[in-house]
Amino acid sequence: MATLEVDETPVGLKAETGWRGYASGLVLESVEPFPGVQPVPDGFPADRLAAWHEEPAKTIDRAWRIQDNQVLLERRHADGRLFLRIDTNGAIGFRVCAPYYGRHLVSVDGRSIVSALPRVPPARWQRLFFAQVLPLASALQGLSVFHASAVAVRDRVFAFVGPSGSGKTSFAAHLVALGASFVTDDVLALEIGDTGVLAHPGPARLSIEAAELRRVPSTQHSRVGPCVGRSDKLMLEPTPVPGPLPLAGLYFLRPDPAHTRPAIVASERPSSRPLLGAGFLSYLQSPMFLQRHLDACAAVADSVPLYDVELPAACRARDVAARLLAHCELTNGSRRR
Amino acid sequence: MTEANGRLLLSAHARVPDHVVYRTFVRETVVLNLQTGRYQGLNVTGGRILDLLAADETVGGAAQRLADEYQRPLADVERDVGAFLTDLLDRGLIEVSAHGDA
Numbered sequence: 001m002a003t004l005e006v007d008e009t010p011v012g013l014k015a016e017t018g019w020r021g022y023a024s025g026l027v028l029e030s031v032e033p034f035p036g037v038q039p040v041p042d043g044f045p046a047d048r049l050a051a052w053h054e055e056p057a058k059t060i061d062r063a064w065r066i067q068d069n070q071v072l073l074e075r076r077h078a079d080g081r082l083f084l085r086i087d088t089n090g091a092i093g094f095r096v097c098a099p100y101y102g103r104h105l106v107s108v109d110g111r112s113i114v115s116a117l118p119r120v121p122p123a124r125w126q127r128l129f130f131a132q133v134l135p136l137a138s139a140l141q142g143l144s145v146f147h148a149s150a151v152a153v154r155d156r157v158f159a160f161v162g163p164s165g166s167g168k169t170s171f172a173a174h175l176v177a178l179g180a181s182f183v184t185d186d187v188l189a190l191e192i193g194d195t196g197v198l199a200h201p202g203p204a205r206l207s208i209e210a211a212e213l214r215r216v217p218s219t220q221h222s223r224v225g226p227c228v229g230r231s232d233k234l235m236l237e238p239t240p241v242p243g244p245l246p247l248a249g250l251y252f253l254r255p256d257p258a259h260t261r262p263a264i265v266a267s268e269r270p271s272s273r274p275l276l277g278a279g280f281l282s283y284l285q286s287p288m289f290l291q292r293h294l295d296a297c298a299a300v301a302d303s304v305p306l307y308d309v310e311l312p313a314a315c316r317a318r319d320v321a322a323r324l325l326a327h328c329e330l331t332n333g334s335r336r337r
Numbered sequence: 338m339t340e341a342n343g344r345l346l347l348s349a350h351a352r353v354p355d356h357v358v359y360r361t362f363v364r365e366t367v368v369l370n371l372q373t374g375r376y377q378g379l380n381v382t383g384g385r386i387l388d389l390l391a392a393d394e395t396v397g398g399a400a401q402r403l404a405d406e407y408q409r410p411l412a413d414v415e416r417d418v419g420a421f422l423t424d425l426l427d428r429g430l431i432e433v434s435a436h437g438d439a
Contacts, residue, residue, distance in 0.1 A: 270362065270363075270364050270378065271364075271365075272367045272376070273378070274360045275366070275377060287356070287371035287372075290369060290371055290374055291358055291369065291371060294369050294376075295360065297360075297367075298361065298362060298367070299364075299410060301362045301363055303365075306363075314339055
């Protein structure tokens with residue numbers, strides 16, 4: 001006679017943890033070191049803790065009550081195959097699922113992440129984890145997450161916001177190669193406090209086109225880190241700054257074929273639209289998340305200088321990065337005077 | 338807006354409802370409807386009007402303050418403020434109550 005096996009233990013309560021790492025404002029607990037996550041600094045507060053462990057896919061599927069879920073985001077390939085789905089179930093939390101990239105359950109409070117990892121090169125499932133799962137847990141624990149790259153210059157963080165393909169990653173890579181410290185490639189977790197805006201480093205991952213990496217002189221390759229995987233891009237492992245640092249400036253990358261030369265100018269345009277549009281998890285639409293994002297944008301606009309980087313159609317990322325680095329240094333200098 | 342409605346509005350209080358929040362940016366104010374997730378950008382003057390109304394000014398009182406600050410004829414300012422608030426009212430971003438009822 002067939003029997004129905006029911007696992008009564010809620011998913012998310014089984015984690016045996018021993019190692020702690022830090023990325024995107026969270027202390028990530030796991031049994032073993034998590035690839036791409038740096039060890040948590042000594043004395044770092046663990047008030048935003050996320051316990052991670054792995055489970056078989058059937059366990060995650062069993063825990064997810066299909067009938068109750070609400071699809072928040074669904075993207076499909078051109079041929080109709082599912083690329084990414086994020087859905088929520090009020091009682092359990094969020095499920096992030098992408099075929100061949102893994103499926104993950106994130107608890108409502110962001111303090112538990114359970115993953116079913118596919119048998120693929122680690123670089124593949126790590127992309128989904130760092131691009132969607134970790135930022136979601138950060139947001140659920142109170143941080144504001146932006147679609148931005150960022151570097152640190154003299155322990156102050158400078159962020160780069162712009163549309164896809166505007167050069168966020170390329171500029172970050174060249175800035176790091178030129179001497180800046182790596183903060184994040186694609187997702188920036190910000191913490192709004194009474195004394196200003198703190199930027200948390202992301203995972204030690206930077207995905208860059210092979211052609212762009214070739215423009216980094218070989219003598220500077222060690223600064224952007226070793227290549228730890230490849231898909232359509234190379235996945236590098238730069239060393240992020242060890243802890244949160246104050247945000248000191250934000251650059252809007254504005255590709256514009258009308259420009260003949262790149263220019264960096266104080267932003268005279270209303271800042272709300274590009275800032276609001278840079279929110280990373282736009283599917284989080286509850287009043288709490290909406291208001292938090294507006295508050296974060298207002299705090300950023302109020303506390304740091306904003307600049308437009310006008311980018312002509314053909315400009316070399318490395319040349320612009322060199323100018324950006326000089327500009328960051330200048331901005332730091334003017335704050336100290 | 339008819340002249341009678343305009344006079345009524347000037348004596349009324351207007352407030353941002355609980356499901357609407359606004360924040361001031363450098364050169365603008367952003368109003369957010371938390372029920373719809375829609376943003377509305379206002380210029381500096383629009384933001385100033387919301388601040389005056391939040392300080393319990395009547396619409397007419399806010400118009401008087403603006404006319405003083407910008408040194409503009411009161412009738413012009415009353416007309417502009419009325420049109421502005423009617424637009425916000427249509428978008429569900431403010432509530433209007435009769436004088437003394439707020």
